[in-house]
Structure formats: structure tokens, C-alpha cells
Amino acid sequence: MKKLGFGTMRLPLFNSDDPTSIDIEQTKRMVDLFLDRGFTYFDTAYPYHGEKSEEAVKEALVKRYPRESFVLADKMPILRVKKTEDYQMFFDEQIRRCGVDYFDYYLLHNLGRDRYINTEKFGGFPFIEKLKKDGFARNIGFSYHDNAETLDKILTEHPEVDFVQLQINYLDWESQVAQSGACYEVAKKHGKKVMVMEPVKGGTLAKLPDKAMKLFNDYYEKQNFPVPTPASLAVRYAASLDNVKIVLSGMSNIEQLDNNTSYMQNFKPFSEGEKKLVKDITDVLNSTIKVPCTACKxxxxxxxxxxxxxxxxxxxxxxxxxxxxxxxxxxxxxxxxxxxxxxxxxxxxxxxxxxxxxxxxxxxxxxxxxxxx
Structure with a gap:
């Protein structure tokens, strides 16, 4: 697979105040262009767009293309699971909403210390393992927002998972909050492929402050190719990591999709100069920190x-x-x-x-x- 994935949590809307008002016709055009350029990975989840994302995927993708022509990932809403039987109920609903017989990648959604406790209590991991055994999920894993220590515990206790989805971007790489780098290394240690979410950190890395933007422009003006966008730098940073299989981008219009697929179609990994550039940009962003805490505890x-x-x-x-x-x-x-x-x-x-x-x-x-x- 090409390394860019289509995240369906920020689809185009008719009304920005109503997440359910998805512009299906524009979404169809986005899906068409995405597939036409050789990309195949789509990612959805039960709660996205007020629970309408899965149905939008069905209309814009599943009904219009052969099942073998795309790769689809979905996620179990573990926060809503109150008893073991709920897993099957939610999964049956997701299969119906998406209009498919199986998912290529299926995840427990947003695991962390708190949700891991209930997931163990209600049997979440045995459930997704059975889905794989029965052919309803070809690869199983979980998405994760927490520290590296807990991730190591989960992967140690559940080696049966095939992959993990992590928030990774260059600003969070050494962050004591997100711990992107540390979590990536844990996944790598356990031999798990990584799917990346939030490579642009919710848009933060798409609009850099003036001092960081000057570093960006000065670097690329010396190169022999057109100046890219700050967002493309962030996506390519994540995609250049060896253990990363897919970098998800939540694209809201066809212009964003056109831009992302243009530079990821013939993906070029980071150069040594770009590695230094993101370090310098990170230093500029971190210079605005409020508290000089070193987390010595x-x-x-x-x-x-x-x-x-x-x-x-x-x-x-x-x-x-x-x-x-x-x-x-x-x-x-x-x-x-x-x-x-x-x-x-x-x-x-x-x-x-x-x-x-x-x-x-x-x-x-x-x-x-x-x-x-």
C-alpha cells in the first residue's frame, strides 16, 4: 500500500456546525481521486461525524467500488461498551453501516490506562481475536493515546495484535504528554507495525509561527524543487519512520486531498537536511513553553x-x-x-x-x- 490513508473524521460538510451534514457528492469525488492515484486505505469509526461517517463510507466508497479494490479500517467504540455482549452488538451495527462482510483492519478505539481496565474486564481482546479467526477482521489492533509504559504493558499482555495506531508528529516526538517517540519505540520493540494519526497535530503544524515559517522557507528556497507546505512536511516526517505502515490524514475538501496525494504518490523519505529542519522548527515552537518543568517528579x-x-x-x-x-x-x-x-x-x-x-x-x-x- 501507498503510505497515505484517508481518515474520515473530517469529511466535507454543508453546515460546519452540524457534523452529520456530510457533503456526499464531494466525498465521492475525493474517494475517486484518492483511488485513481493509487491509494487504497480508508479509516472510519463508530462515533465520527455524529455516527454518520460509516454510512458515508458506504455511500461514497463501498457501494461504488469492488470490495477488493480498497482497504477499510473501523474501530470498536470501547467507551460505550458496558458488558461483554455489547461488543457483538456494536460490531454487527458497524458491518451494517459500512455495508461490508469484513474489515481489513479492526481496532479497539482509544485505549489507555482507564479504558484498558474495562476492556480486559469485558473481554475486548478475545473478541477481536475471534473476529480475525472467523474472517471478519483480517488484522487486529488498537488506537492509543497514553504513555509508553502502559503501551508496553498492553503489548506484553496481548502479543496477538498485529498493529497499533499512535499519535505521531514531530512536535510530540519528545513530548512528556503525548510521548510519540517513546510509544513508537515500544511498538517497534514488540514488532508491531504502526498506523499514524494526527501527523499534523490537528492542524497545528499546518500553520507555523513567523520565525518557524522563515526557517521553512529559507531551507526549501535553497533546494531544487518547489517549496512544499508545512502540512506536507509533517505528513512526510511520520511516513519516513521505518516502522510506519500508514499515515492517516483527515481531509475536509478535495483541494486538501489533491495536495496530500500529490506529494505522497511518489513518496520521498526525509533527507538529513529535513531532519534538522524539523528539529529547528520544534525548538522554535517549544521556546514558547510556559513552565520550565523537567518532569523530575x-x-x-x-x-x-x-x-x-x-x-x-x-x-x-x-x-x-x-x-x-x-x-x-x-x-x-x-x-x-x-x-x-x-x-x-x-x-x-x-x-x-x-x-x-x-x-x-x-x-x-x-x-x-x-x-x-
């Missing part, structure tokens, strides 16, 4: 409320760089830990902090950002 040893200070500060820094909050990460980082608002203002953390950070003040900023909504 000494503060955790002293906090009477066991507040997860380093990871909360990681989210503050992420917001400083991207302008976006990530409630999902806060939910997970606060598991078995105190909320930021539970800080007693005792100052014990500040007394032991090697970086001499005003922890209490920054926790107040975090509360304003994440808990006062």
Missing part, C-alpha cells in the same frame, strides 16, 4: 494530595505551543491523583523543586484553563 514525593504536577504542567506547555486544551489527557493524568484545584498551597513542592518553579501559581493557571469552564 520530586514534587510528587512531597505533595500531600498526590497532585500530578509534572503532567499538568506538560498540558500547560502544550497549550502555550498549540493554543488547544486536551481534556482527555487531563482525565487520564488525574487518575489516582489529586485534581489541580485540590492544591493546599502548602508549598512543600516548591521547597524541593530543582528548577525553583512557582508551582502554586502555575497550578492556579492550570485550574483556570482546565477546571473553570
Amino acid at each position: 520530586y514534587c510528587l514525593e512531597e505533595c500531600p494530595k498526590n497532585i500530578n504536577i509534572p503532567d499538568y504542567f506538560g498540558l500547560l506547555n502544550l497549550y502555550a505551543v498549540t493554543g488547544k486544551t486536551t481534556g482527555m489527557y487531563y482525565e487520564r493524568f488525574s487518575m489516582n491523583h489529586g485534581k489541580a484545584s485540590e492544591c493546599l498551597k502548602c508549598g512543600k513542592c516548591e521547597n524541593i523543586c530543582p528548577q525553583h518553579i512557582s508551582i502554586r501559581r502555575f497550578l492556579d493557571d492550570f485550574v483556570d484553563l482546565y477546571e473553570k469552564k
Whole structure:
């Protein structure tokens, strides 16, 4: 397969305020161009577009092309599973919505520390293993947003999976929050192929700040080919990793699809110069960080409320760089830990902090950002 996948979570809409108002005719044209250029991988999920993405895939793709001409991935909505029987119920509905007899790739959707507990309790892994055995799923795996330690635990306990879908982009590669690089190395250690999601980090890497954009333009003006887009740099970064099989892009119009397929049709891996370029751009983006926390975790040893200070500060820094909050990460980082608002203002953390950070003040900023909504 060519390395670009069509993610169907940002399809074209008639009304931007209504995720179910999918422009099916434009979606059909996008599917046609995608396939015509030799790409075959489509990715959907139960909740996308207000639960209308799977049906859109059926209309724009499945009804119009032979089954063997495309590769389709779908995901079990594990957050909605409350008992073992729910797995079969949801899967039957997905088969019906998509209009297929099997999925080429089938995933447990969005595993992490919290959801892994219930997935084990209700038998999620045995269920997808049986799907593969019975021919309803040709490859099984899971998508994942959490730390490398938990990923290692899951892959150690479930070697039967064929692949894992990870959030990987150059900004998150060394991030203490997303841990893209560390998670990639864990998957590689376990011999699992990687499907990449969010290579452009929700659009963050498509529009670079002026200083980073100057680095970008200066580099490519010295090359012997046209200046690409910042988004294409981010997609090619992920696709250049040896263990990556597919890089997903959620494309919202035919212009985006035309651009993505143009540079991925005859894919050229990263050069050494481009590796240095993304490092320099990352340094510029990270220079805007808010808290100089090194995640040494000494503060955790002293906090009477066991507040997860380093990871909360990681989210503050992420917001400083991207302008976006990530409630999902806060939910997970606060598991078995105190909320930021539970800080007693005792100052014990500040007394032991090697970086001499005003922890209490920054926790107040975090509360304003994440808990006062």
C-alpha cells in the first residue's frame, strides 16, 4: 500500500456546525481521486461525524467500488461498551453501516490506562481475536493515546495484535504528554507495525509561527524543487519512520486531498537536511513553553494530595505551543491523583523543586484553563 490513508473524521460538510451534514457528492469525488492515484486505505469509526461517517463510507466508497479494490479500517467504540455482549452488538451495527462482510483492519478505539481496565474486564481482546479467526477482521489492533509504559504493558499482555495506531508528529516526538517517540519505540520493540494519526497535530503544524515559517522557507528556497507546505512536511516526517505502515490524514475538501496525494504518490523519505529542519522548527515552537518543568517528579514525593504536577504542567506547555486544551489527557493524568484545584498551597513542592518553579501559581493557571469552564 501507498503510505497515505484517508481518515474520515473530517469529511466535507454543508453546515460546519452540524457534523452529520456530510457533503456526499464531494466525498465521492475525493474517494475517486484518492483511488485513481493509487491509494487504497480508508479509516472510519463508530462515533465520527455524529455516527454518520460509516454510512458515508458506504455511500461514497463501498457501494461504488469492488470490495477488493480498497482497504477499510473501523474501530470498536470501547467507551460505550458496558458488558461483554455489547461488543457483538456494536460490531454487527458497524458491518451494517459500512455495508461490508469484513474489515481489513479492526481496532479497539482509544485505549489507555482507564479504558484498558474495562476492556480486559469485558473481554475486548478475545473478541477481536475471534473476529480475525472467523474472517471478519483480517488484522487486529488498537488506537492509543497514553504513555509508553502502559503501551508496553498492553503489548506484553496481548502479543496477538498485529498493529497499533499512535499519535505521531514531530512536535510530540519528545513530548512528556503525548510521548510519540517513546510509544513508537515500544511498538517497534514488540514488532508491531504502526498506523499514524494526527501527523499534523490537528492542524497545528499546518500553520507555523513567523520565525518557524522563515526557517521553512529559507531551507526549501535553497533546494531544487518547489517549496512544499508545512502540512506536507509533517505528513512526510511520520511516513519516513521505518516502522510506519500508514499515515492517516483527515481531509475536509478535495483541494486538501489533491495536495496530500500529490506529494505522497511518489513518496520521498526525509533527507538529513529535513531532519534538522524539523528539529529547528520544534525548538522554535517549544521556546514558547510556559513552565520550565523537567518532569523530575520530586514534587510528587512531597505533595500531600498526590497532585500530578509534572503532567499538568506538560498540558500547560502544550497549550502555550498549540493554543488547544486536551481534556482527555487531563482525565487520564488525574487518575489516582489529586485534581489541580485540590492544591493546599502548602508549598512543600516548591521547597524541593530543582528548577525553583512557582508551582502554586502555575497550578492556579492550570485550574483556570482546565477546571473553570
